[in-house]
Amino acid sequence: MRIKIWFSEWPLFLVLALLLVGGLLNQWSAGGSYYLKRQALFMGVGLMVFAGLSYLDYRRYLTTHWVLGLYLGLVGVLVLMALGGKRWLVLGPVSFQPSEMAKPVLIILLAYLFSQQERPYLSWPLFLGANLLILLPVVLIAVTDLDQAFLVLLVAENVIFLAGLSRRLWVGLLVAGAIVSFLVGPPLWNHLKPYQKARLLAFLQPGKTQKRWSYQTRQALIAVGSGGLWGQGFRRGLSSRLHYLPAKHTDLAFAVWAEEWGFVGSSIVVVLYGLLVFYGLRAAYLARDLQGRFMAFGCSVALFWQVFINLGGVLRILPTASLPLPFLSYGGSSVVVNMIMLGIIASVLRRRFSFL
Amino acid sequence: MVSKDIEELYEKRLIFWGYGFLFLFFIVLVKLFYLQILRHSYFMRLAVKRTFSRVLIPAPRGRIFDRRGVLLAGDRPTFNLYLDPYYLKGHEDQVLRVLARILGEKLSVLKTRYLLKKRQSYGEVLLRQGLDWATVARIEARSYYLPGVRVEARPARFYPFGPAFFYPLGYVSRVSRRDLRVLQDKGYGPEDFVGRRGLEKAYEEVLRGQKGMREVERDAFGRIVRIIREVPPRPGRDLFLTLDAYWQREIYRLLKGRSGAVVVMDPRNGEVLSLVSAPSPDPQEFVRGFTHRAWEELNRNPYKPLLNKALQAYQPGSTFKPVTLLAALEAGVVTPAEEIYCPGYYRLGRQIFRCWRRWGHGKVSLVQALAQSCDVYFYTLGTRLDIDYLAHFARQCGFGRLSGLGIPGEKPGLVPDRTWKRRAQGKRWQKGETLLVAIGQGPLEVNLMQLVKFYAALGNGGTLWKPYVVEEIADPSGKEVQASRPRKEGELPVKGIHLRWVKEGLIEAVNGKHGTGRAARLKGIVVAGKTGTAQVVRRKKEHETKEEIPYQERDHAWFVAFAPAEDPQVVVGVFVEHGGHGGEVAAPLAGKILRMYFGEGKP
Ligand SMILES: [Zn+2]
Numbered sequence: 001m002r003i004k005i006w007f008s009e010w011p012l013f014l015v016l017a018l019l020l021v022g023g024l025l026n027q028w029s030a031g032g033s034y035y036l037k038r039q040a041l042f043m044g045v046g047l048m049v050f051a052g053l054s055y056l057d058y059r060r061y062l063t064t065h066w067v068l069g070l071y072l073g074l075v076g077v078l079v080l081m082a083l084g085g086k087r088w089l090v091l092g093p094v095s096f097q098p099s100e101m102a103k104p105v106l107i108i109l110l111a112y113l114f115s116q117q118e119r120p121y122l123s124w125p126l127f128l129g130a131n132l133l134i135l136l137p138v139v140l141i142a143v144t145d146l147d148q149a150f151l152v153l154l155v156a157e158n159v160i161f162l163a164g165l166s167r168r169l170w171v172g173l174l175v176a177g178a179i180v181s182f183l184v185g186p187p188l189w190n191h192l193k194p195y196q197k198a199r200l201l202a203f204l205q206p207g208k209t210q211k212r213w214s215y216q217t218r219q220a221l222i223a224v225g226s227g228g229l230w231g232q233g234f235r236r237g238l239s240s241r242l243h244y245l246p247a248k249h250t251d252l253a254f255a256v257w258a259e260e261w262g263f264v265g266s267s268i269v270v271v272l273y274g275l276l277v278f279y280g281l282r283a284a285y286l287a288r289d290l291q292g293r294f295m296a297f298g299c300s301v302a303l304f305w306q307v308f309i310n311l312g313g314v315l316r317i318l319p320t321a322s323l324p325l326p327f328l329s330y331g332g333s334s335v336v337v338n339m340i341m342l343g344i345i346a347s348v349l350r351r352r353f354s355f356l
Numbered sequence: 357m358v359s360k361d362i363e364e365l366y367e368k369r370l371i372f373w374g375y376g377f378l379f380l381f382f383i384v385l386v387k388l389f390y391l392q393i394l395r396h397s398y399f400m401r402l403a404v405k406r407t408f409s410r411v412l413i414p415a416p417r418g419r420i421f422d423r424r425g426v427l428l429a430g431d432r433p434t435f436n437l438y439l440d441p442y443y444l445k446g447h448e449d450q451v452l453r454v455l456a457r458i459l460g461e462k463l464s465v466l467k468t469r470y471l472l473k474k475r476q477s478y479g480e481v482l483l484r485q486g487l488d489w490a491t492v493a494r495i496e497a498r499s500y501y502l503p504g505v506r507v508e509a510r511p512a513r514f515y516p517f518g519p520a521f522f523y524p525l526g527y528v529s530r531v532s533r534r535d536l537r538v539l540q541d542k543g544y545g546p547e548d549f550v551g552r553r554g555l556e557k558a559y560e561e562v563l564r565g566q567k568g569m570r571e572v573e574r575d576a577f578g579r580i581v582r583i584i585r586e587v588p589p590r591p592g593r594d595l596f597l598t599l600d601a602y603w604q605r606e607i608y609r610l611l612k613g614r615s616g617a618v619v620v621m622d623p624r625n626g627e628v629l630s631l632v633s634a635p636s637p638d639p640q641e642f643v644r645g646f647t648h649r650a651w652e653e654l655n656r657n658p659y660k661p662l663l664n665k666a667l668q669a670y671q672p673g674s675t676f677k678p679v680t681l682l683a684a685l686e687a688g689v690v691t692p693a694e695e696i697y698c699p700g701y702y703r704l705g706r707q708i709f710r711c712w713r714r715w716g717h718g719k720v721s722l723v724q725a726l727a728q729s730c731d732v733y734f735y736t737l738g739t740r741l742d743i744d745y746l747a748h749f750a751r752q753c754g755f756g757r758l759s760g761l762g763i764p765g766e767k768p769g770l771v772p773d774r775t776w777k778r779r780a781q782g783k784r785w786q787k788g789e790t791l792l793v794a795i796g797q798g799p800l801e802v803n804l805m806q807l808v809k810f811y812a813a814l815g816n817g818g819t820l821w822k823p824y825v826v827e828e829i830a831d832p833s834g835k836e837v838q839a840s841r842p843r844k845e846g847e848l849p850v851k852g853i854h855l856r857w858v859k860e861g862l863i864e865a866v867n868g869k870h871g872t873g874r875a876a877r878l879k880g881i882v883v884a885g886k887t888g889t890a891q892v893v894r895r896k897k898e899h900e901t902k903e904e905i906p907y908q909e910r911d912h913a914w915f916v917a918f919a920p921a922e923d924p925q926v927v928v929g930v931f932v933e934h935g936g937h938g939g940e941v942a943a944p945l946a947g948k949i950l951r952m953y954f955g956e957g958k959p
Contacts, residue, residue, distance in 0.1 A: 285367055
């Protein structure tokens with residue numbers, strides 16, 4: 001039984017392994033040996049977390065105490081970060097981005113909440129309560145990292161959509177949304193930092209602002225486009241080698257990859273991400289319990305949006321956002337948290353045949 | 357356990373999300389395909405344009421030396437001011453303000469120029485050239501406050517002799533935007549110099565050399581990371597002239613305060629030893645670039661510094677008389693023995709033609725007619741000659757066409773005949789006009805170089821040498837040398853004995869008791885020459901003194917001489933614009949030059 005389970009999940013491991021190898025190669029090219037070594041270390045830590053979580057039976061731990069404890073712990077740290085105006089929590093030699101943790105914690109919290117009731121749609125009080133619980137960390141993150149806050153909000157709201165909204169709620173939300181955006185939009189716009197405005201404008205009117213604002217986007221497009229079918233070769237990309245790409249080892253890691261490996265390499269990576277998200281959704285589909293469904297769904301949604309927002313920014317499908325691409329971008333927090341979410345998916349997948 | 361209905365509902369929602377994600381992934385793949393496959397060549401072009409560039413390496417311009425190897429034109433370093441926009445980013449205004457104070461320019465002007473040039477140039481911006489030492493020192497002292505500001509020494513044309521050699525060297529100046537359209541195909545860039553006048557223009561292709569090229573890879577900060585290919589420049593070839601720098605300078609000094617020209621030539625081979633036109637502008641100013649005011653002044657100067665008077669065409673006056681005389685001798689309409697009576701005027705029908713000596717010369721023969729420049733004698737010859745014959749003869753003597761010197765801007769002059777008159781004025785030729793041409797007036801125009809060439813032939817027995825100023829074209833390495841050889845252009849269409857008689861007249865003109873060119877006499881050496889006075893305005897009143905006549909209406913003074921008369925080694929031609937009488941103004945100058953030649957050592 002155990003062996004059979006193991007083998008039924010090997011495609012997920014294979015996809016993950018390929019992405020990790022790709023991420024290491026990309027760091028070697030974009031960041032150099034320093035980044036390569038550290039990224040390998042992060043991946044090692046991440047793999048251990050992944051293995052641990054996939055063996056863990058989440059149903060045993062999804063108790064009110066655990067969930068509340070996680071949530072309150074997260075909010076507590078985020079309050080400290082917001083007050084300090086910092087993104088990074090430094091603990092001796094290790095530094096970590098607590099905002100990254102908001103995704104799995106909120107997913108677990110919402111899964112726990114929504115699995116308590118078996119209804120086709122969320123009840124009003126639960127909908128409001130869930131939103132309040134979501135907004136608290138989102139607002140706290142927004143103080144230091146608007147892009148990350150948006151991502152967390154998006155993922156959490158997706159989980160709410162899975163739980164279901166009644167038709168009346170939909171209508172009410174649309175009307176309220178229209179009114180709020182009308183009232184809050186302009187002052188919010190004025191409140192945006194210049195670089196954030198610039199990014200939005202660069203996306204909305206690329207021709208006009210090309211020279212100054214979307215330098216990053218433009219260089220990314222040149223890098224991707226000049227990759228061609230087969231790419232310019234590993235560690236030989238003109239844009240990355242000659243420093244034309246800013247933030248090439250983090251936000252624009254995919255541009256480096258696309259330039260060096262061409263359409264063949266970049267579409268393989270996109271398909272790998274697709275498979276990862278697919279396995280996550282499949283875990284949600286196959287799960288025997290609502291907690292598992294919600295958790296696997298939340299984690300795959302989180303993976304998807306990270307990939308899509310990053311690629312969309314590089315390829316100018318969306319405005320540029322400063323969010324890392326899972327595994328290809330350099331960053332310990334990102335790697336470990338994505339591993340945590342994959343671990344949750346694996347855990348759900350492993351428990352689909354067993355009943356408590 | 358979860359109820360079946362709700363399970364199905366969730367499964368349906370999950371499938372919906374799955375398709376949604378699939379769709380978005382598909383969009384990503386389509387965009388990737390669009391960028392990397394369909395638009396690949398476009399982005400590749402952008403990447404290449406951004407990354408690779410060609411830097412041209414200017415070739416050193418060939419130098420010009422005089423006959424003894426004295427440098428007449430060469431390159432010397434000048435200081436240029438460069439700004440690097442990459443380092444200036446963010447504090448342009450501060451830096452430009454400091455620079456404006458040092459350079460003494462308005463901040464707004466400086467900034468406009470900077471922004472304009474920044475758009476045109478790749479990388480560094482050339483803000484100003486030809487800085488002087490003091491300015492360079494002030495900039496270097498403040499370099500801490502001037503990030504991205506760099507002073508670089510670049511070669512620029514230098515003319516050690518200044519105005520004295522403006523003619524015949526000419527000058528170089530920066531390629532203007534208008535020229536660039538034409539010159540771009542020949543490989544000129546906006547920072548290049550091009551020869552504009554004189555030898556610099558005529559020998560542009562020889563002097564300019566060939567640019568080198570460096571293909572480089574640049575990183576995002578504009579730094580050159582790698583040199584992919586390099587072709588070294590080929591320096592221009594050097595010119596060695598027949599001119600003598602010392603002489604040129606001394607003669608230019610002699611002409612100080614006057615407007616005029618001097619040509620000195622070796623009658624044995626056509627080597628031009630001096631070619632001076634005064635006053636001349638300073639060629640250095642053309643290299644540096646004129647201020648508007650200096651340029652205006654230069655144009656308004658009544659002495660016309662912008663004309664090379666040695667190659668401009670003027671009425672020759674009496675210097676033309678040997679041509680008329682030779683033509684008459686060849687036609688057999690006069691003999692040396694024939695005496696013609698000069699009462700001070702000549703009557704042709706109802707017209708009166710005056711001799712310059714109002715009271716007449718009495719009976720004059722060939723030699724005295726030349727020596728005293730009797731107009732009536734030559735009017736008489738004019739009545740015996742047909743204008744078409746005289747014009748044809750003059751052309752065979754080298755008039756009416758370019759002298760062959762090869763310096764751009766030469767005026768060929770004009771030898772009038774019936775055809776010309778019909779074409780130019782639509783009128784028939786009048787007999788009286790032949791009389792005017794016979795004494796070197798009327799529509800006749802020659803330049804000093806043609807006269808010198810002709811007088812050289814008078815002296816050397818009839819050979820017209822093609823004048824030349826470039827002795828050698830040499831590779832800077834000294835390996836390849838291309839030497840010029842004296843070239844005969846032709847012979848005067850005359851008998852030797854006729855030349856002999858004319859020479860007698862020219863000797864008498866300088867050495868005779870009544871000679872008009874006595875001011876050019878030398879001790880111990882026989883000089884032969886002829887004066888000329890070309891009327892600019894026909895004057896009614898004769899008693900006016902020279903000072904009463906407005907400058908612009910004064911006569912042009914000519915004198916052309918060769919010496920020693922029997923075996924000439926040198927021909928000197930002097931032209932003084934609005935100088936007055938040839939014998940009083942031009943002949944003394946020629947005398948000084950000849951004395952220099954025979955006294956202080958020949959070149
Ligand atoms: Zn007379």
